[in-house]
Amino acid sequence: MPELTVSSVLTAERSVGIREVARLSGVSIATVSRVFNDAAAVNPETRERVLEQAQALNYQPSSLGRNLVRGRSELLGLIVPNVAFPLYGEMIGGIEEVLGREGMSILLALSHDNVDSEFTAAQHLLRHAVDGGIIINSRLGLNAPLPAPRGLNWVQVAPEHTGTPHRVELDNEAGGRLAALEMLGLGRRRLAFVGAPGRESADRERGFAAELRRAGLIYRRAQGDYSEASGVQAAGELLEHNAAVDAVFVAGDLMAAGVLRALHQRGLRVPEAVAVVGFDDAAIASLLYPRLTSIRQPARAMGTAAAELSLRLLGGHRTEPITFPPELVRRESTGPPSRLSARHF
Amino acid sequence: MPELTVSSVLTAERSVGIREVARLSGVSIATVSRVFNDAAAVNPETRERVLEQAQALNYQPSSLGRNLVRGRSELLGLIVPNVAFPLYGEMIGGIEEVLGREGMSILLALSHDNVDSEFTAAQHLLRHAVDGGIIINSRLGLNAPLPAPRGLNWVQVAPEHTGTPHRVELDNEAGGRLAALEMLGLGRRRLAFVGAPGRESADRERGFAAELRRAGLIYRRAQGDYSEASGVQAAGELLEHNAAVDAVFVAGDLMAAGVLRALHQRGLRVPEAVAVVGFDDAAIASLLYPRLTSIRQPARAMGTAAAELSLRLLGGHRTEPITFPPELVRRESTGPPSRLSARHF
DNA sequence: TGTCCATAATGTAACGTTTTCAGTTGTCGG
DNA sequence: CCGACAACTGAAAACGTTACATTATGGACA
Numbered sequence: 001m002p003e004l005t006v007s008s009v010l011t012a013e014r015s016v017g018i019r020e021v022a023r024l025s026g027v028s029i030a031t032v033s034r035v036f037n038d039a040a041a042v043n044p045e046t047r048e049r050v051l052e053q054a055q056a057l058n059y060q061p062s063s064l065g066r067n068l069v070r071g072r073s074e075l076l077g078l079i080v081p082n083v084a085f086p087l088y089g090e091m092i093g094g095i096e097e098v099l100g101r102e103g104m105s106i107l108l109a110l111s112h113d114n115v116d117s118e119f120t121a122a123q124h125l126l127r128h129a130v131d132g133g134i135i136i137n138s139r140l141g142l143n144a145p146l147p148a149p150r151g152l153n154w155v156q157v158a159p160e161h162t163g164t165p166h167r168v169e170l171d172n173e174a175g176g177r178l179a180a181l182e183m184l185g186l187g188r189r190r191l192a193f194v195g196a197p198g199r200e201s202a203d204r205e206r207g208f209a210a211e212l213r214r215a216g217l218i219y220r221r222a223q224g225d226y227s228e229a230s231g232v233q234a235a236g237e238l239l240e241h242n243a244a245v246d247a248v249f250v251a252g253d254l255m256a257a258g259v260l261r262a263l264h265q266r267g268l269r270v271p272e273a274v275a276v277v278g279f280d281d282a283a284i285a286s287l288l289y290p291r292l293t294s295i296r297q298p299a300r301a302m303g304t305a306a307a308e309l310s311l312r313l314l315g316g317h318r319t320e321p322i323t324f325p326p327e328l329v330r331r332e333s334t335g336p337p338s339r340l341s342a343r344h345f
Numbered sequence: 346m347p348e349l350t351v352s353s354v355l356t357a358e359r360s361v362g363i364r365e366v367a368r369l370s371g372v373s374i375a376t377v378s379r380v381f382n383d384a385a386a387v388n389p390e391t392r393e394r395v396l397e398q399a400q401a402l403n404y405q406p407s408s409l410g411r412n413l414v415r416g417r418s419e420l421l422g423l424i425v426p427n428v429a430f431p432l433y434g435e436m437i438g439g440i441e442e443v444l445g446r447e448g449m450s451i452l453l454a455l456s457h458d459n460v461d462s463e464f465t466a467a468q469h470l471l472r473h474a475v476d477g478g479i480i481i482n483s484r485l486g487l488n489a490p491l492p493a494p495r496g497l498n499w500v501q502v503a504p505e506h507t508g509t510p511h512r513v514e515l516d517n518e519a520g521g522r523l524a525a526l527e528m529l530g531l532g533r534r535r536l537a538f539v540g541a542p543g544r545e546s547a548d549r550e551r552g553f554a555a556e557l558r559r560a561g562l563i564y565r566r567a568q569g570d571y572s573e574a575s576g577v578q579a580a581g582e583l584l585e586h587n588a589a590v591d592a593v594f595v596a597g598d599l600m601a602a603g604v605l606r607a608l609h610q611r612g613l614r615v616p617e618a619v620a621v622v623g624f625d626d627a628a629i630a631s632l633l634y635p636r637l638t639s640i641r642q643p644a645r646a647m648g649t650a651a652a653e654l655s656l657r658l659l660g661g662h663r664t665e666p667i668t669f670p671p672e673l674v675r676r677e678s679t680g681p682p683s684r685l686s687a688r689h690f
Numbered sequence: 691t692g693t694c695c696a697t698a699a700t701g702t703a704a705c706g707t708t709t710t711c712a713g714t715t716g717t718c719g720g
Numbered sequence: 721c722c723g724a725c726a727a728c729t730g731a732a733a734a735c736g737t738t739a740c741a742t743t744a745t746g747g748a749c750a
Contacts, residue, residue, distance in 0.1 A: 017736055028700050033738060043698060063473050064418065065736030068409045069705050071360075075452075075473070084434035084628065092428045096455050105469055107420075108453040110441050124450055127408045128420070228632060257632045264634055283429065287573060287602045289609055289634050362706055373730045378708060386727055410706030413735050 016057045018065075025053040036061050067129065074104050076310060077125030077133035081113040086283040087299050088136060091157065094303025095134060102311060104131070115139045126152070132310040155310045157302060159199045166313060167321040168306045172200050175295040175326035176207025179249040179277045182293070182328055184215055186336055188247035188275055192220040194234040194255055201251040204279060204295075208249055220245060224255045231258020239266060246274055246337055253278040253285050256292055260333070271335040281329050290332035298324050361402045363410075370398040381406050412474070419449050421655060422470030422478035426458040431628040432644050433481060436502065439648025440479060447656060449476070460484045471497070477655040500655045502647060504544045511658060512666040513651045517545050520640040520671035521552025524594040524622045527638070527673055529560055531681055533592035533620055537565040539579040539600055546596040549624060549640075553594055565590060569600045576603020584611060591619055591682055598623040598630050601637055605678070616680040626674050635677035643669050 022029040027046060034042050035050045042050075053059075067073045076099055080088050096106060107130055109121035118140055125133060136157045155166045183191055193208055195201045205221070212219050222237045224230030231250060235258065238245055250256040256278030260270060268274050270290055278285055281296035305322050312319050367374040372391060379387050380395045398404075412418045421444055425433050441451060452475055454466035463485055470478060481502045500511045528536055538553055540546045550566070557564050567582045569575030576595060580603065583590055595601040601623030605615060613619050615635055623630055626641035650667050657664055 019736080029737080030700065030702095030739090031698090033736095034699090037738080040699095041697065046698085060472065062736055064409060064413045065705090066738075067705095068413055068707090068736075069738045071705075073409065078453075082434065083428055083437045084431050086429050086431060086434075089427070089429035089431075089434060092453075093455070096453075100455075100469075105473060106453040108423075108437075108441075108451045110438065110445075123405070124445075127405055128450060129407060129409050254632070261634060284629050284632055287599070287629055287633065289606060360706095364706080374707080375709085375730060375732095376728085379729090382708080385729095388728060391728085407706055410735090411708070413706075413737090414708045416735075 016059045021050065021054050021057060021059050025049045072131050073129045075107045075128060075130045076104050077107050077130035079109050079111050079118060079121050079135040081111050081137055087280055087297065090299035091136060091303035094300040095307040098304050098307035132314045134306050134310055153313045155306050157306050165321055166309060166319055168302050168309060169323055170297050171323050171325050172203035173207035175279060176204040177211050178295055178326060178328045180208045180211035182277060182334060183247040183275060186275060186334060188337060189217060190244045190246045192238045192245045192248045194222050194224050194231065194248060194250040194259060196224050196226045196251050204251050226252045226254055228254050228258040231255030232262045235259040235262035248274060249277045251279050253280045253282040253292060253294055257284060257288055260288055270333050272338040276333040293331045293334040294329050296327045296329045361404050366395065366399050366402060366404045370394045417476050418474040420452045420473060420475045421449050422452045422475035424454050424456050424463060424466050424480040426456050426482050432625055432642065435644035436481060436648035439645040440652040443649045443652035477659045479651050479655055498658045500651050502651050510666055511654060511664055513647050513654060514668055515642050516668050516670050517548035518552035520624060521549040522556050523640055523671060523673045525553045525556035527622060527679060528592040528620060531620060531679060533682060534562060535589045535591045537583045537590045537593045539567050539569050539576065539593060539595040539604060541569050541571045541596050549596050571597045571599055573599050573603040576600035577607045580604040580607035593619060594622045596624050598625045598627040598637060598639055602629060602633055605633055615678050617683040621678040631676065638676045638679040639674050641672045641674045
């Protein structure tokens with residue numbers, strides 16, 4: 001019967017549905033569904049027959065249909081400023097690990113550090129009926145909340161000012177304290193800080209300042225914008241205005257790279273003359289010369305935490321914000337000062 | 346009537362559908378659908394009324410329903426080895442740009458540079474009925490092709506050996522030639538190459554070697570594995586075995602960072618004594634000291650090309666592989682040699 | 691024999707959309 | 721006043737699945 005062959009080829013072409021399998025194995029579609037979701041009891045013989053047919057037709061249950069009726073998509077929306085920044089990449093790695101374990105997939109959208117595209121990104125994701133959402137470094141605060149129907153809760157990976165209880169954040173203040181203590185411990189006394197706009201940097205500075213106050217010291221400060229160029233610039237200011245600086249805490253690794261460069265150019269040895277501590281422990285930290293001591297953000301762990309938080313939320317549980325402690329990673333850019341090479345003027 | 350209130354709250358809770366909008370604006374669901382797809386002519390007044398209601402109810406057409414009936418998901422699957430590597434991040438940025446313009450979203454999966462998880466990643470994406478797929482640096486060659494039902498075509502961003510015509514790749518050989526020409530042009534004559542496993546590195550070396558042969562020169566070589574440590578190691582070998590090397594071409598920027606470090610440690614000035622050219626022009630290139638001259642992969646452009654290729658494929662058109670030319674980005678690690686500081690022994 | 695129960699299977703109604711087909715108007719030329 | 725045509729609208733049939741309610745089929749038990 002050539003018709004049968006032709007028709008079966010055709011049906012194979014246009015993606016075979018549950019009805020086809022049901023028809024060919026002589027059961028109802030409901031039974032086929034049960035076989036694939038092993039929910040209720042199904043006669044082993046029947047199950048066998050169904051599975052056989054399914055195999056033959058290369059049938060795969062469609063997520064679309066399933067999700068439509070279940071009201072779930074097994075998708076988790078993720079909004080990231082960009083993907084080229086390694087710290088975000090690490091977080092995504094952590095998120096993926098948890099989600100993969102749970103059989104969920106990541107729907108990715110980029111916010112470009114921009115409120116408008118953040119908003120449209122959220123809408124995009126929502127249209128796909130994501131079950132949950134994680135947003136990293138959202139610019140939208142409490143004032144303009146993200147769209148969120150059906151009781152969907154966004155998990156924010158960001159510092160406190162976003163106001164949501166569904167939050168994973170780094171204890172930036174503790175990071176600043178860590179940096180200060182390290183420098184003080186090394187015997188440095190003429191400290192400086194290079195900051196950047198935003199809450200994170202302010203928190204880092206607060207911790208740093210608190211420890212210095214406690215030690216009865218003051219510090220110089222310069223302002224950058226997280227870019228390498230601004231680090232060069234800031235270091236220039238610090239060194240010119242004020243002759244004697246023997247340690248610099250920089251609010252970001254990229255800026256720290258700039259600071260190192262400025263020091264090189266002035267012939268100041270690191271760490272002998274000036275010690276430098278960065279922040280984030282981005283991938284570049286260990287590639288710089290000398291290798292940069294930095295305050296590490298456990299980005300991957302923060303990613304897994306955010307994903308787990310989102311899953312818990314999805315299960316209807318309550319959650320609490322999670323705060324991660326930063327960690328000092330000691331490398332070559334810090335060490336004891338050398339008397340001889342201190343900045344002389 | 347409290348019941349009404351309760352029920353209306355409930356329906357508001359559980360996501361408003363096209364029916365609700367239709368009912369409240371006194372038209373049929375078909376008309377609402379038409380308004381949102383501006384397919385057929387709709388009375389401007391009616392359209393207005395519908396849009397008003399939709400706005401009031403915060404109605405968003407559900408992709409699920411739409412895709413179910415259309416047999417499309419407006420999803421494009423993307424498989425990447427990892428996201429922490431900036432080059433991939435840039436590509437993703439390019440892909441997102443094109444896709445966003447087309448209203449499609451990215452379903453992300455990680456292959457972890459591992460054939461098995463690459464395969465399961467593909468299955469994951471397929472279950473979500475992605476319309477197309479892009480896979481970056483796939484390990485699966487022709488031998489074990491990716492699963493691909495319904496005439497779905499994977500676009501590969503990878504060198505030629507994957508065999509598929511749906512491909513975006515970099516002309517690695519041209520990159521090698523570029524590096525060689527730059528060094529020769531600077532008057533360097535004692536060249537070396539640091540390679541890594543895999544086709545890419547081999548192609549880069551082939552181009553490099555071809556230009557040297559043409560100039561009647563030979564070169565030293567050492568082998569690494571793209572890691573910074575292996576760069577340090579390789580540079581060590583080159584400098585010890587062979588006293589006189591005045592230029593090193595390194596098949597990857599991370600390794601180049603290692604080479605720079607080894608040179609620093611030996612007190613060899615870059616570029617005066619030894620010039621260094623990296624490959625990829627990763628973000629770190631411009632952060633190293635000195636800033637690294639590198640052969641740039643136009644990663645973002647390759648991403649957009651891959652996305653466009655995928656869209657064209659999706660539209661049923663035929664496509665050809667696209668090859669991108671690399672570009673030399675000149676920075677501080679190359680320059681004319683200085684007689685005085687050449688390696689003396 | 692009749693009742694009850696467990697098991698196995700089935701039928702049908704959703705889910706939220708788009709699309710096709712079949713209207714219903716209203717307008718205009720003849 | 722008729723017919724043709726355009727503009728607009730609505731009903732209903734998909735799409736692939738699950739959930740709910742229901743129906744057979746036996747067997748155990750009183």
